Amino acid sequence: MLLERKKTNRYSQFLRQRYRAILGYTGLIWAIAGVVILSPLLALIFYPEEINLAWGFALPGVILTIVGGLLWWFLAPKRVISLSLPEGSVIVFLAWLVAIAVGTIPFILIQGLNFTQATFESTSGWTTTGLSVVDVTQASHLVLLYRSNIELAGGGGFAIIALSAISGLSGAGLTSAEGRTEQLAPNVRRSAKLVLSIYSGYAVVGILALWIAGMGWFDAVNHSFAALSTGGFSTRTDSIGYWDSPSVEAVTIFLMILGTLNFLTSYFLLTGKFKSVIRNGEVRLMALIIPLCVLIIFFGVAVSLYDTLGKGVRVAIFEVVSALSTTGFSTVGYSDWNSLGWTIMIILMLIGGGTGATAGGIKQFRVYALYRALLWEVKRMLQPKNTVTEPNYWQGDRRSFLNDNQVRTIALFLFLYFLVFSIGVIITAAYGNPLPDSLFEYASSLSTVGLSIGVTSADAPVGLLWTQIVGMFLGRLEFFTVFVGIIRLFQDLPSILFK
Incomplete structure (x- = not known):
C-alpha cells in the first residue's frame, strides 16, 4: 500500500x-x-x-x-x-x-x-x-x-x-x-520559420497585386489576409463581387490557391522543384476537380443565369476555387442557383483544401488516400492470395506507402466528420430551415468555408x-x-x- x-x-x-x-x-x-x-x-x-x-x-x-x-x-x-x-x-x-x-x-x-x-x-x-x-x-x-x-x-x-x-x-x-x-526542414523551429516566411511573403505580394488590380490599400490588406488564410472576411457586403473586376478576381483566385496548398508543396514550388509538385497527390486531385467542377457549374448553372459568356466563365471558376479552398469569398449570390450547383458547392466545401495548409474541410490528402486505398483493395482481390502489395503516394519529395492503420485512421475521421455534419444539419433544419439550406450552411461551418445562403445572420x-x-x-x-x-x-x- x-x-x-x-x-x-x-x-x-x-x-x-x-x-x-x-x-x-x-x-x-x-x-x-x-x-x-x-x-x-x-x-x-x-x-x-x-x-x-x-x-x-x-x-x-x-x-x-x-x-x-x-x-x-x-x-x-x-x-x-x-x-x-x-x-x-x-x-x-x-x-x-x-x-x-x-x-x-x-x-x-x-x-x-x-x-x-x-x-x-x-x-x-x-x-x-x-x-x-x-x-x-x-x-x-x-x-x-x-x-x-x-x-x-x-x-x-x-x-x-x-x-x-x-x-x-x-x-x-x-x-x-x-x-x-510535414516539415520543410529537419528542425521543427527552422521549419516553422520557413512556413512563416512563405506565409508573410505571400501576404505582402497579395497586397501589392490587389492594389495594382484596382483595390484601395485598406481593402487590399484585408482581402490579401483573408484570401491567404482561406478565411473570407470581406470589407464589403457583396464580397469580391463589389468590384466586378476580372483583374481583382484573378489575383484573388491565385491567392486562394496559394492558401490551400500544403506549405511543403509551396516550398517546392518556390525552390523550383516542380517535379515534386506535379507528382503530389493533392495537386493532381485539384488539377482534376477544379476543371471538372468549373465545367459542370458553367454548363449546368452559369450559362443560363448570366448575361455574357465571360461573366459565366468568371463565376464558375471563382466560386469553384473559393469553395474548394474553403475561403468563402463570392462574386454572386446563390439563391437563384439550381440544385446541381448547390450540390457541387457542398461537395467541394466538404472536400476542402490541402493538408498542412490554412484550408479546412476533410482535406484533399484524405480523399486521395482513400482513392488509392480503393484501387489497392480492388487490385488485391484480383491478385493471388499470398501476394503482398502496398499502395504508394508521394509525400513531398519522397515516396510513402499507405498501410491499413492509416486507412483506418482516415475512415474514423470521416465517420466523425459526417456524424457531426449530420447532427449539425439536423439541428439547423430543426430551426425551420429547408434541408438544402441546412446542408449548404453547415457544410460551410464545419469545413470553415464561410459561404452563406442567408441562414447565418445577427438575428439567427x-x-x-x-x-x-x-x-x-x-x-x-x-x-x-x-x-x-x-x-x-x-x-x-x-x-x-x-x-
Missing part, C-alpha cells in the same frame, strides 16, 4: 512538471494572441479619428499578453523539452479556447454584439471560417482590420508561430496537434449560432485534437490537484 502511494505521488510530481511546461508554452501562444488583438491599433496612424475605440482592443490585448508572458517566463522550462501528441493537443486546445474567448471582447465593447454573436464572430475569425454576423457597412476600420488579422493568425496556426520563437524544440507534438505533420436563433460555433471549432482543430486534449485534461487534473 505504501509503495503504491509512493508511485502515485511520483506520478503526480511528474505530471505537475509536465503541466508547468504545458502552461508555459501555452502562455507563449496566449501572448502572441494578445499581440494579434492589439495589432489593429497600428492603423490609428491612418485613421486617428478612431482613437476612441483603442481601449476596446488595448484592454483584452494587454491583459492576455501580460498573463501569457508571465506564464511563459515563470513556467516554461529553461531547457526546451519535447512534447507528445496528447500534450500538444492540450496546448492547442487551451490556446484556441482562450484566444477565441478573449477575442470576443472587442466585438462586445466596440461593435455592440451580444455574447453569442461576439463568440460567433471571434470563432469564425480565429478558425478562418468567414461566416459573419457583423454589419460591415457600420463597422470601423479597426474592427474590419481586426477580423482580417485574427484570420491571418488563425490560418498561420498558433503552434507554428510559437515554434518559430522556441529555440531548439525538437518534438513534433505541437505541430501534429495543429494538423501539420442562439442555439443555431452555437451549433455553428461548435462546428467551426471542431472543423478547424480536426476533432481528434479537441477530443484528445479534453480527455487528457480530465485524466490528469485529479492527479495534479490531489495527492
Whole structure:
C-alpha cells in the first residue's frame, strides 16, 4: 500500500512538471494572441479619428499578453523539452479556447454584439471560417482590420508561430496537434520559420497585386489576409463581387490557391522543384476537380443565369476555387442557383483544401488516400492470395506507402466528420430551415468555408449560432485534437490537484 502511494505521488510530481511546461508554452501562444488583438491599433496612424475605440482592443490585448508572458517566463522550462501528441493537443486546445474567448471582447465593447454573436464572430475569425454576423457597412476600420488579422493568425496556426520563437524544440507534438505533420526542414523551429516566411511573403505580394488590380490599400490588406488564410472576411457586403473586376478576381483566385496548398508543396514550388509538385497527390486531385467542377457549374448553372459568356466563365471558376479552398469569398449570390450547383458547392466545401495548409474541410490528402486505398483493395482481390502489395503516394519529395492503420485512421475521421455534419444539419433544419439550406450552411461551418445562403445572420436563433460555433471549432482543430486534449485534461487534473 505504501509503495503504491509512493508511485502515485511520483506520478503526480511528474505530471505537475509536465503541466508547468504545458502552461508555459501555452502562455507563449496566449501572448502572441494578445499581440494579434492589439495589432489593429497600428492603423490609428491612418485613421486617428478612431482613437476612441483603442481601449476596446488595448484592454483584452494587454491583459492576455501580460498573463501569457508571465506564464511563459515563470513556467516554461529553461531547457526546451519535447512534447507528445496528447500534450500538444492540450496546448492547442487551451490556446484556441482562450484566444477565441478573449477575442470576443472587442466585438462586445466596440461593435455592440451580444455574447453569442461576439463568440460567433471571434470563432469564425480565429478558425478562418468567414461566416459573419457583423454589419460591415457600420463597422470601423479597426474592427474590419481586426477580423482580417485574427484570420491571418488563425490560418498561420498558433503552434507554428510559437515554434518559430522556441529555440531548439525538437518534438513534433505541437505541430501534429495543429494538423501539420510535414516539415520543410529537419528542425521543427527552422521549419516553422520557413512556413512563416512563405506565409508573410505571400501576404505582402497579395497586397501589392490587389492594389495594382484596382483595390484601395485598406481593402487590399484585408482581402490579401483573408484570401491567404482561406478565411473570407470581406470589407464589403457583396464580397469580391463589389468590384466586378476580372483583374481583382484573378489575383484573388491565385491567392486562394496559394492558401490551400500544403506549405511543403509551396516550398517546392518556390525552390523550383516542380517535379515534386506535379507528382503530389493533392495537386493532381485539384488539377482534376477544379476543371471538372468549373465545367459542370458553367454548363449546368452559369450559362443560363448570366448575361455574357465571360461573366459565366468568371463565376464558375471563382466560386469553384473559393469553395474548394474553403475561403468563402463570392462574386454572386446563390439563391437563384439550381440544385446541381448547390450540390457541387457542398461537395467541394466538404472536400476542402490541402493538408498542412490554412484550408479546412476533410482535406484533399484524405480523399486521395482513400482513392488509392480503393484501387489497392480492388487490385488485391484480383491478385493471388499470398501476394503482398502496398499502395504508394508521394509525400513531398519522397515516396510513402499507405498501410491499413492509416486507412483506418482516415475512415474514423470521416465517420466523425459526417456524424457531426449530420447532427449539425439536423439541428439547423430543426430551426425551420429547408434541408438544402441546412446542408449548404453547415457544410460551410464545419469545413470553415464561410459561404452563406442567408441562414447565418445577427438575428439567427442562439442555439443555431452555437451549433455553428461548435462546428467551426471542431472543423478547424480536426476533432481528434479537441477530443484528445479534453480527455487528457480530465485524466490528469485529479492527479495534479490531489495527492
